[in-house]
Amino acid sequence: MRQNKHLWFKLALALFTTAIVSGQSGAEEVITIERALTLALDRNPVLSAAQSGVASAQARVTQAVSAYLPQWNATGEYTYYRDETDPSSDDDNDTYATGFSISQLVYDFGRTSNQIHNSRYELNSSQSELESVRIALIRDVKTAYFEVLKSQRLLEVSEEALQVKQRHLQQALALYQQGMRPKIDVTRSEAEVSQAELLMVQARYALQKARIALETRLGGPPVSGKYALAEVDRMLEIPEKLESLLVLAFKARPDLSNYHAQIQGAEATLLSVKRASWPSFNANGAYRFAGTDFPLNERWEAGLALKWELFTGFRRSGQISEFKAGVRQLQSLFENRKLEATEEVTQAYLQVHEAIEAIRTAQTALRQAKENLDLAEGRYRAGVSNAVELSDAQVLYTQARSLLVQAVYNHLKAWAGLEFAVGGDLEKT
Numbered sequence: 214m215r216q217n218k219h220l221w222f223k224l225a226l227a228l229f230t231t232a233i234v235s236g237q238s239g240a241e242e243v244i245t246i247e248r249a250l251t252l253a254l255d256r257n258p259v260l261s262a263a264q265s266g267v268a269s270a271q272a273r274v275t276q277a278v279s280a281y282l283p284q285w286n287a288t289g290e291y292t293y294y295r296d297e298t299d300p301s302s303d304d305d306n307d308t309y310a311t312g313f314s315i316s317q318l319v320y321d322f323g324r325t326s327n328q329i330h331n332s333r334y335e336l337n338s339s340q341s342e343l344e345s346v347r348i349a350l351i352r353d354v355k356t357a358y359f360e361v362l363k364s365q366r367l368l369e370v371s372e373e374a375l376q377v378k379q380r381h382l383q384q385a386l387a388l389y390q391q392g393m394r395p396k397i398d399v400t401r402s403e404a405e406v407s408q409a410e411l412l413m414v415q416a417r418y419a420l421q422k423a424r425i426a427l428e429t430r431l432g433g434p435p436v437s438g439k440y441a442l443a444e445v446d447r448m449l450e451i452p453e454k455l456e457s458l459l460v461l462a463f464k465a466r467p468d469l470s471n472y473h474a475q476i477q478g479a480e481a482t483l484l485s486v487k488r489a490s491w492p493s494f495n496a497n498g499a500y501r502f503a504g505t506d507f508p509l510n511e512r513w514e515a516g517l518a519l520k521w522e523l524f525t526g527f528r529r530s531g532q533i534s535e536f537k538a539g540v541r542q543l544q545s546l547f548e549n550r551k552l553e554a555t556e557e558v559t560q561a562y563l564q565v566h567e568a569i570e571a572i573r574t575a576q577t578a579l580r581q582a583k584e585n586l587d588l589a590e591g592r593y594r595a596g597v598s599n600a601v602e603l604s605d606a607q608v609l610y611t612q613a614r615s616l617l618v619q620a621v622y623n624h625l626k627a628w629a630g631l632e633f634a635v636g637g638d639l640e641k642t
Contacts, residue, residue: 241441246358249431249442253354254347256432263339263346270332270339277332280318280325287313309509312501319517321493327485334478341471348467350430352633356626357427361442363622364420367615371416374611375409381607382406384593385600398600405604445625455562458635462558465636469554472547479543483536490529492521554634561631568624575617582606582613 254260290310318325382402388394428434452458463469495518502509522529589606592598632639 241439242436243443244435244440245443246355246445249358249427249435250351250354252431252435253350257350257430258432260343260346260350263343267336267339267343270336274329274332274336277325277329280328284316285313286315287311306505308503308505309507310501310503311509312499312503312512314497314499316498317496319494319496322488322491324485324488324491324493327481327488330481331478331485334474334481337474338471338478341467341474344467345471348633348636351638352629354427354430355629357423357430358442359445359622359625359629361420361423361427362444363618364416364423365442366618366622368413368416368420370611370614370618371409371413374607375406375413377607378402378406378409381603388596393596394600401600401604405607452562452565452631452639455559458558458562458631459555462554462635463551466554467636468550469547472543472550476540476543476547479536479540483533483540486529486532486536489522492519494519558631558634561627561634564627565624565631568620568627571620572617572624575613575620579610579613579617582610586610 288311290308292308292310294306294308382399382405385394385398385402389396389399434440496516497518498513498515500511500513502511504510586606586609589598589603593600593603628639
């Protein structure tokens with residue numbers, strides 16, 4: 214995809230100076246986002262259900278086409294009867310019959326052909342539905358994957374914040390014992406350590422919940438043992454102009470293709486109902502053996518049959534009105550879906566830009582918060598500031614780190630949402 218501008222931020226560098234894997238143990242199997250997507254597409258039951266829907270639609274096409282092919286039938290009969298009206302008679306009667314028949318549609322003024330067209334449009338519709346499920350699953354897996362990475366980073370931030378709080382507690386305690394700081398500095402630091410421990414517990418459970426959500430979308434855990442997620446190392450890009458994305462969405466979105474196929478199918482069904490007002494012609498043939506004694510008598514027949522429903526009690530006119538209304542309904546829904554697609558693409562486009570701006574702002578805020586913390590720590594050690602100033606600086610720094618983590622992964626999730634909104638992977642377009 215051509216880009217007008219590029220924002221060369223690597224995610225790992227946006228958060229930390231070294232790229233690491235989401236996890237602690239080097240013995241854990243590393244799952245990349247590409248592998249996660251492959252697992253989801255292979256194992257997710259929702260996608261399997263949609264694939265079965267396509268198979269069912271393909272089978273209905275076969276059924277519809279069968280109306281154009283010869284219809285063969287074979288029969289066999291055996292009958293035993295006795296005349297009970299004549300008690301003196303002991304004659305038993307056996308009759309035998311066997312044979313086969315064939316029927317072939319000759320012409321029905323397009324009724325059957327339009328039924329076949331409808332079944333093929335239904336197949337197209339089910340294929341579009343499958344694609345909708347596929348790209349929605351890709352979006353959900355990416356979003357869940359990024360949420361796990363974000364939760365892992367936030368847990369690391371909370372762990373480091375706890376370590377800082379514990380270090381400051383030791384410092385406050387030492388200064389208090391030396392008579393340089395009041396007791397309240399110690400108790401305040403102890404309370405802040407407890408709060409940091411609580412935040413770390415919440416972050417740990419948030420990570421576990423995020424991993425469960427990811428495994429659900431993968432169709433189960435990716436491996437039987439422990440695993441870690443690989444960090445995403447990619448460039449953040451400013452997407453194309455909104456107008457070009459809308460054009461792409463109208464071409465690529467499977468839900469719009471689905472509506473288009475449904476409209477075509479409804480129009481084909483309507484035409485088939487209209488053609489039912491005309492006669493249908495069938496060629497028939499049969500060959501039959503029958504009799505009470507062998508060899509059986511032979512008989513064959515061939516002919517051309519015409520069937521014309523001249524009056525059906527206004528049933529057909531009612532069907533035509535029904536299907537006309539159905540076509541109009543689908544056309545209206547199609548136009549409404551295009552409006553919704555425009556809104557979804559626009560919203561996703563704005564979310565990506567908002568996330569990029571948030572990253573820039575969060576980087577600046579983190580740098581400023583770090584400088585402020587360094588100054589506050591120096592002033593506290595020198596005895597020219599109090600614990601409140603130091604605590605405020607610590608909180609500001611921790612919040613800045615958390616906001617940068619959230620901004621980076623929110624951008625990746627927004628990008629996944631934009632790809633879904635336009636109907637496919639933007640990097641392949």
